[in-house]
Amino acid sequence: PRAVPTVPSRTPGGARGGSPAAAAGPRGGGRRGRLPRPRRPRPFRSGREPMGGGGAAGAPRQRGSLPAPPGAPGPAAPRSLCREHTYGEVNQLGGVFVNGRPLPNAIRLRIVELAQLGIRPCDISRQLRVSHGCVSKILARYHETGSILPGAIGGSKPRVTTPAVVKHIRDYKQGDPGIFAWEIRDRLLADGVCDKYNVPSVSSISRILRNKIGPLAPAGPPPAALPCAHLYQYPYPGPAAPPPAKAAPHPAGPLGPPPVPLPRSWPSAHSVTNILGIRTFVEQAGALAGTEGAAYPPKMEEWPSVNRSGFAGPGQAVNGLDKAGMDGDIKYPQPGAGLSSMGTFLPACAYPPSGQPGVYGGSPGAYIAPGPPWQPPAAPLGHHGHGELAMAFKQPAREGERGRGGRDPRGYE
DNA sequence: CGCGTGACGGTTGAA
DNA sequence: GTTTCAACCGTCACG
Numbered sequence: 001p002r003a004v005p006t007v008p009s010r011t012p013g014g015a016r017g018g019s020p021a022a023a024a025g026p027r028g029g030g031r032r033g034r035l036p037r038p039r040r041p042r043p044f045r046s047g048r049e050p051m052g053g054g055g056a057a058g059a060p061r062q063r064g065s066l067p068a069p070p071g072a073p074g075p076a077a078p079r080s081l082c083r084e085h086t087y088g089e090v091n092q093l094g095g096v097f098v099n100g101r102p103l104p105n106a107i108r109l110r111i112v113e114l115a116q117l118g119i120r121p122c123d124i125s126r127q128l129r130v131s132h133g134c135v136s137k138i139l140a141r142y143h144e145t146g147s148i149l150p151g152a153i154g155g156s157k158p159r160v161t162t163p164a165v166v167k168h169i170r171d172y173k174q175g176d177p178g179i180f181a182w183e184i185r186d187r188l189l190a191d192g193v194c195d196k197y198n199v200p201s202v203s204s205i206s207r208i209l210r211n212k213i214g215p216l217a218p219a220g221p222p223p224a225a226l227p228c229a230h231l232y233q234y235p236y237p238g239p240a241a242p243p244p245a246k247a248a249p250h251p252a253g254p255l256g257p258p259p260v261p262l263p264r265s266w267p268s269a270h271s272v273t274n275i276l277g278i279r280t281f282v283e284q285a286g287a288l289a290g291t292e293g294a295a296y297p298p299k300m301e302e303w304p305s306v307n308r309s310g311f312a313g314p315g316q317a318v319n320g321l322d323k324a325g326m327d328g329d330i331k332y333p334q335p336g337a338g339l340s341s342m343g344t345f346l347p348a349c350a351y352p353p354s355g356q357p358g359v360y361g362g363s364p365g366a367y368i369a370p371g372p373p374w375q376p377p378a379a380p381l382g383h384h385g386h387g388e389l390a391m392a393f394k395q396p397a398r399e400g401e402r403g404r405g406g407r408d409p410r411g412y413e
Numbered sequence: 414c415g416c417g418t419g420a421c422g423g424t425t426g427a428a
Numbered sequence: 429g430t431t432t433c434a435a436c437c438g439t440c441a442c443g
Contacts, residue, residue, distance in 0.1 A: 098423090098424085099422065099423045099424075100422075100423035100424035100425080101423085101424065101425090120415080120416095121415080121416070122414080122415055122416075132415080132416070132417095133416090133417080133418080133419095135416095136416065136417065136418085137417095137418095140417085152425095152426095153424065153425050153426075154424075154425030154426030154427075155425075155426045155427050155428095156426075156427040156428055
């Protein structure tokens, strides 16, 4: 669990802000004890800002490299006041990104493709105008999990105190009223009710004993006792497999068939929305919102210039791959959404002439950034070898995939 | 200079 | 409907 912040860094602190260079405060020399460095103020642009930004959309946006003038709504100001009516920010390389949101799949795919062509990550970073940290992360993830997809964002961890577990706890308690919580925990493990991944904590067991079972209250109607506790090993309506501690690198190598990750599939592809085709309406609405002159859609994945219109025209399905597939790629990827469809819109990363922020889109032929001194390699970057990446659009495991660095513990001391 | 890594501000979605 | 929480994201800068 995330450490309780003694210094709530999320709170807009007064100490932050100002010129980052001037405010280069005490930087812990040692890596381990590195102090939080002062960050330059970020002119935040939310992906949730209401549309109709009054023509600000698409305009070149300055980024925080310019220190906010004194008195300007800096980091201490309410976030809502800091937002501008645009979507996306521009990174140091001139690329557009949406803070907090994954890069489009097309970009992710290009990163992997270029890496497979032998292009160095630093060059990929410059070409695609994606930070090298992001390139590194995506490539590392791909090599580790075989997937280029981002992880599942949001949601909550699956509950471990399933009805079956509660029932077992109740049984244990009834069988031995003096049993300790830790003993119950051990028995849950010993009896195979839980495994080490989903066994409740002692405190959870104590809470169950206190709240759900009470002082040996007569067991009411058994709460849908499911003897098959293994069904809850991974309580999503997906494959019942315990989350691996770490996705093992595939023995076949980076480009071989990647390991099979755990798909996050509980918002099933067979949802009512998909079945009823409601997405069609959503798609049309998104396309409408993304028409020329309008502000960006709330989500970058829906930017017409990002995934779609750059190659197929606004509001037009890309080679039969409708938005459901794309959304699925981002949010709840469906393993069936392969690259066979992606191939038609791979040249997704066209960049405007230098001096403008790079956007994911534009004319299909302008994939190679013409601007900066970066020179594209001689190898053609067209459509080739997409089949190799066909498996790359599986969803990486939600848990256990963070082999290095893990999640973002935000430890504060 | 290239790259791995962690801090950070942000989004997201279930509880 | 709102809040909380814990997952994720990409960028940035350190080493």
